[in-house]
Amino acid sequence: MISDTESLYTSLPFDQSSSFKQLNTLAEAAPDLAELFRQHPLRGQMFCSHIDGLTLDYSKQRLDDKILKTLIQMAEERQLPEKIKHLFTGQPVNHSEQRAALHTALRTPEQAGPDHLQPDDSRILPEVHRQLDKMAGLVDRIQSGIWRGCTGRKITDVVNLGVGGSDLGPLMVTHALREYAQTSALKVHFASTIDGSQLFELLSHLNAETTLFIVSSKSFTTIDTLSNADTVRAWLRQFCHNDALMYRCHFIGVSASAEKMTQWGIPIENQLHFWSWVGGRFSLWSAIGLPIALALGMKTFRALLLGAHKMDCHFSQAPLDNNIPVLMALCGIWNVNFLKIHAHAILPYDGRLKFFPSYLEQLEMESNGKSVLQSGEAISYETCPVLWGEVGANAQHAFYQLLHQGTHAVASDFILAARRYDSIQGSAHYASMLAQHELNISNCLAQSRVLAFGNHAVEPSDNPYRHYPGNQPSSTLLLDHLNPESLGALIAAYEHKVYAQAVIWGINPFDQWGVELGKIVALQLQPALSGAVAENDSPNHLDSSTQALSRQISQVRQLSSDKQA
Numbered sequence: 083m084i085s086d087t088e089s090l091y092t093s094l095p096f097d098q099s100s101s102f103k104q105l106n107t108l109a110e111a112a113p114d115l116a117e118l119f120r121q122h123p124l125r126g127q128m129f130c131s132h133i134d135g136l137t138l139d140y141s142k143q144r145l146d147d148k149i150l151k152t153l154i155q156m157a158e159e160r161q162l163p164e165k166i167k168h169l170f171t172g173q174p175v176n177h178s179e180q181r182a183a184l185h186t187a188l189r190t191p192e193q194a195g196p197d198h199l200q201p202d203d204s205r206i207l208p209e210v211h212r213q214l215d216k217m218a219g220l221v222d223r224i225q226s227g228i229w230r231g232c233t234g235r236k237i238t239d240v241v242n243l244g245v246g247g248s249d250l251g252p253l254m255v256t257h258a259l260r261e262y263a264q265t266s267a268l269k270v271h272f273a274s275t276i277d278g279s280q281l282f283e284l285l286s287h288l289n290a291e292t293t294l295f296i297v298s299s300k301s302f303t304t305i306d307t308l309s310n311a312d313t314v315r316a317w318l319r320q321f322c323h324n325d326a327l328m329y330r331c332h333f334i335g336v337s338a339s340a341e342k343m344t345q346w347g348i349p350i351e352n353q354l355h356f357w358s359w360v361g362g363r364f365s366l367w368s369a370i371g372l373p374i375a376l377a378l379g380m381k382t383f384r385a386l387l388l389g390a391h392k393m394d395c396h397f398s399q400a401p402l403d404n405n406i407p408v409l410m411a412l413c414g415i416w417n418v419n420f421l422k423i424h425a426h427a428i429l430p431y432d433g434r435l436k437f438f439p440s441y442l443e444q445l446e447m448e449s450n451g452k453s454v455l456q457s458g459e460a461i462s463y464e465t466c467p468v469l470w471g472e473v474g475a476n477a478q479h480a481f482y483q484l485l486h487q488g489t490h491a492v493a494s495d496f497i498l499a500a501r502r503y504d505s506i507q508g509s510a511h512y513a514s515m516l517a518q519h520e521l522n523i524s525n526c527l528a529q530s531r532v533l534a535f536g537n538h539a540v541e542p543s544d545n546p547y548r549h550y551p552g553n554q555p556s557s558t559l560l561l562d563h564l565n566p567e568s569l570g571a572l573i574a575a576y577e578h579k580v581y582a583q584a585v586i587w588g589i590n591p592f593d594q595w596g597v598e599l600g601k602i603v604a605l606q607l608q609p610a611l612s613g614a615v616a617e618n619d620s621p622n623h624l625d626s627s628t629q630a631l632s633r634q635i636s637q638v639r640q641l642s643s644d645k646q647a
């Protein structure tokens with residue numbers, strides 16, 4: 083353990099280090115991308131890093147050798163290598179909550195060799211694998227039909243009730259890897275929204291006798307998830323009049339609080355646990371990944387873990403100048419803090435990665451959207467950029483206009499799989515699917531070229547409407563194939579990028595105090611809106627906008643209930 087928690091803070095503030103000053107000076111004469119490529123015809127090969135099945139091309143970032151060296155010097159000054167060790171060995175890197183962030187332990191093989199960084203606490207890995215085995219047992223019973231609904235019928239549908247980290251990761255992976263589903267005939271659905279709209283739709287066609295619900299919540303206090311779970315329980319009670327049987331046959335709970343699951347009604351044998359040291363947005367590798375395993379099979383889930391573990395080994399062992407997550411982090415910091423680019427687009431050229439941008443929105447912005455240091459002092463520089471995205475080829479027909487000709491500088495990540503559709507070789511539509519894939523690849527490469535070089539990608543134009551300035555930086559993450567292993571590695575690369583950036587910025591990526599106040603205020607408003615407070619007690623202390631809106635809402639609701647009466 084770290085003896086002195088002060089060593090969690092890096093002594094000199096980020097913006098007062100000598101490398102920060104040097105980088106500021108270098109940014110004043112920041113090179114133009116067209117110029118950088120003219121200077122080094124082999125730049126595309128030089129600014130590139132690979133691991134098994136995954137390549138990061140960052141040659142279209144606006145940096146040269148000198149800038150890169152200074153960025154690496156800055157990472158060293160910020161003690162990144164030591165902080166990486168702290169992460170893997172279970173030091174309390176989440177300082178404000180005084181706990182470790184050991185998501186890497188969730189994907190460490192039980193028999194990991196001595197060269198792998200592991201938690202100092204030797205009880206952790208056996209406990210992780212015990213839960214993984216319990217999960218495998220449940221998956222097997224549900225998939226094989228041993229698990230039955232309350233009337234004895236096999237389970238056909240599973241609904242995951244969870245939000246944020248208890249929803250986005252499983253949703254994203256389940257969608258991305260559908261082609262890798264093993265035999266399972268289970269249909270897996272997701273309901274997250276507090277307004278109940280997904281449930282409204284699902285409950286209108288699901289069969290209660292054959293549907294199993296997973297209540298996924300690290301805290302088991304999240305109102306969004308618990309209100310969905312309460313609705314489901316009310317719905318099930320119409321069909322199953324024995325509560326004990328209903329809980330046993332139709333609910334599984336996944337949480338870090340066994341006690342709260344039990345209080346809600348979930349029997350112990352239907353509970354899967356994880357630990358306070360797993361951050362919600364880093365939890366898909368834990369039992370929170372149950373929907374992934376149910377939809378795709380345990381083998382696929384374990385391959386996902388293996389891919390992430392390979393990225394963990396790379397992150398903890400590769401030198402900083404050839405370390406994919408570190409390079410991703412440094413490019414981001416160069417863009418945000420020195421080139422003053424505060425928007426970041428995530429552009430997967432693959433429909434299977436449709437939910438990847440939303441997953442990263444939480445991972446990056448909930449982690450690094452911070453304005454205080456680990457020590458609690460205010461920060462005087464920018465941290466996480468605004469991040470958003472969409473499947474690239476669709477986004478071309480939506481927001482690329484702004485990327486090419488708008489007034490904002492935007493950095494982008496292109497994500498692409500080199501090979502696709504191998505599984506349908508020999509079928510009638512194979513050639514045409516392959517042609518589509520090639521079209522997709524050419525679009526992806528074309529867009530990063532035009533963003534980088536503007537009109538110079540083809541020919542200069544005098545027409546102002548057709549002027550493309552270029553010089554918008556991007557990286558391309560190229561996967562050989564999108565499969566469970568490469569997706570695991572890709573997700574882990576982003577997780578580690580987030581950590582490396584947080585270390586450099588001096589912030590805590592593992593807490594999220596910024597989401598708490600909204601929850602408190604919503605709870606305060608609820609009685610007034612639901613009519614529990616008498617009209618003349620209405621919340622006059624509120625701002626006039628909230629008062630006027632709640633009055634209007636009450637009037638509309640009153641009017642429609644009068645009409646119905």
Ligand SMILES: O=P(O)(O)OC[C@H]1O[C@](O)(CO)[C@@H](O)[C@@H]1O
Nearest residue numbers: 246247248299300301304362597
């Ligand atoms: O898994 P839980 O505890 O229900 O939390 C869901 C999500 O809510 C948040 O706490 C934000 O409110 C996220 O960090 C988390 O992923």
